[in-house]
Each structure stands twice: as structure tokens, then as C-alpha cells.
Amino acid sequence: MISKNMKQLLIFVGPQGSGNHLWSKIASHTPGVDGWQQLTQEYFVNHRHEPFNEIWKDPSLFSKIDWPGQYYMTSQSCPMGGFGPGSNLSPPPKIPKYDEFIDQAQQAGFEIKLAVIGRDQNILAHQQQRLRTWVSTTRFLKELDDVLMKYDPVFVSTEMLYLYKGRYVAQVSKLLDFPLNVDTAVLDEILKEDQNKKYIHAVDSHWLDDIHKRTQLEPRNPEYPAHIARQK
């Protein structure tokens, strides 16, 4: 039974490089949310300084800590860590203990809100290959199917955030029923460097371009829309 006064914990999850830091920064700028406040002061902070990092390692800590606030936020990509050349040769990828973490949070009185972050799959592949030396999105997708979908997550898009900004944040907040409210100037500052831009280049032509142009000049099909509606 979920009480309206229950403490809430928002968890951002996603493939490595999907935007955990970006979304954490936005949540942490929201008044009343206990998140990763250090990210509001610094551009980048290593994930081991994420406030829940120790609890991700040992979720039983939930029951040993006082939680005086109402809204909390954490994030955890999947897999975790594994930077730099040769990281694909290191021990098997570390998979977050999502079930255990969420179970312990619930036992400590939290209502869980789960947000699954996504970003262009090609960019994820390029970035993971460069930073981690292997493409790890598939590992996240397995975890999504096996573990995360049962928590009724809300999907959130990093591209939609850059395109629709505050309006998109407002919708995500509504869907999660969790406060996400950043001052417009602060949000503009956070989003001023488009992290996708460096991966994207112009395309001189595409096979569909000529068809676009040719068909535009042709007359409309007079039979439309007879198959779906008819004149009274």
C-alpha cells in the first residue's frame, strides 16, 4: 500500500553513456530533492562520489540510515565502471544489484520511481567502444528485460531533453510523479554543450532525396482517403 506521504526515491538507470550525469544534474538542481548536489557545482564528478554509491554496494545500509527528506534521487548505469584501454579484458562487467537495492529501499519506506534513460544507439556504441573498449548496451537491454521492466519504468530520452528542454522535463516529472523543476537559465546552461553534436556530421545526399523532390510535384492520389472515411 503506497501512502501519499511516503518518501520517494527516483532511480535513473540506463546504458553506459546514456545521460546519467545529465539527468542527475537536473534532478539535483530541483529544490527539495536530495540528489547528487556536488554535480550542481562541478561539471563532472566520478560516480564513486555519487551519494548512494556505498548503498549500491551494500543495499542493507538502507535500514541503517536516517532519511529525513521526502525526495531522494540516485542513478546507476549498467554495467558499472570499466574505463580505459583493456577494460574489456578485466573481470566480467559489474551489474548493479537492482532488485536487492530496490527491495531494501522499499523496506526502508521508500516508494520507488524508476526512469530508464535512452540515447541514440549509434552514439552509445561509439562512446562505449571508445571509453570502455566494448559495446555494453546489449548488457543493459538484457537487464531491462530480466529485471527492470517489472518496476513499471518511465523511459526518458536525452535527445528529447536537448530538443524540448523544460517542456520535456515537465512531462517527465509528471509521468514519474516526482518533482523535477529546474530554473530555465540553469537548464539552458546545463544543455548549452550538446553532447551529441561531436558525433554527428552532415550527409551530402541520400537515395530518398530525389524521390522526395519528384513526388512532391506529382498530383495527389484522388482515391485517398476512401479506405478510411467517406463523404456523408
Added chain:
Amino acid sequence: MWSKVLAHSPSVQGWQNLTKEYWISHKDEPMNHIWQDPTLFTTTEFPYDNYVTSISNPYTRLGPKEINGWAIPRYDEFIQNAQQAGFNVKLAILGRDQNILEYQQTRVRGKYSTPLFLKEMSTLMKYNPVFLSNELLHLYGIEYLNQMSKLLDFPIEIDDATLKDILKENANKKYLKPVDDYWLDEVMYKMARDQQ
């Protein structure tokens, strides 16, 4: 792409020809004539329960030489006439990486037109739209679609194999290139080394 996905839903009347052809000009979209004259809603019979239509903003005016004022859809008039004809209108706002939009619009339309769409957002927001992401559809597939169907309270019943077939051409891919290095990489490596 979204019209194609919805047209594959058995209980949705949409752009069914897109289920047979890869691409069709938007002038042959089934409700195109109603977008031109929304009063046609009242003189047309709609025997089915669920319909889908789509229109970009701006529309038409194709090619770098043909820019002669952009056509802005008459959203309010279209939606009000639909409501008067008995429709419960569900609005979905599509989005895609803003850099790709800029490159594609400049190449195909001769001008970056996203700002014109963003200008119309205040008109659209009053209809309580749901945002739909192309990138999320490609990444999360049927699970993402199921959530969007629930949010819109509108049937999206495409089977997984058909969806995968539609998505097999990854339309963003041609715009993407690897990046050799980025200033933050070294910072991250160093932090990781320090951690060990």
C-alpha cells in the same frame, strides 16, 4: 516511421499504404485534404473507432529553391473541427536528435526549420501532448511502444517482428561518426586509475 508503426495496428485506421510501400509523399496522407480544409470533418463519415494522422511543421515547400513562405499547420482549427465531429484527440509530439534535424532539414528543405516548430509549441502544449522519441523507439523497441500506447490511451498493436523490420534501417546511422578522443576521456581514465 511513426505513421508506419501505427498503420500496422489492426484496430487503427491510418496511412495503410505505408505498410506496403517504403515511403509515400505526405500529400497522399489520408487526412491531407482535411488538414487543408478542417471543416471537411463535419461532412465526412468516420465509421471506425481509432484514426491516426500526422503532419510536420512546417510542411511542403520542398527543395532549396522553393522556399516561399512556410506552410504552418492549422492545429487549432483542425483539432476543434475533429472534436466537433466527435473525436477524442490524442496529440503526440515527435522528436529526434536536434543536430540531425538541422542537417536533414537544411539538405532536403534548404533551411533549418525546427525553430518554426518550437514556436508553435505553445499552441500544442494546451492539448496535453505526449512526447515520442525516435531514438528511444530504436533503442527500446516494443517496450517503449507499449508505454507510449498506455500514455496515449491509444492502441499500438504492432508485432515485434514487423517493428524490427521497420527499424532495421537505422535512419540516424548515416549521420554518425566515431570520435577519436574527447577532453573528458582523460579525466575519467585518471579518476578510474586513482580508484584502483
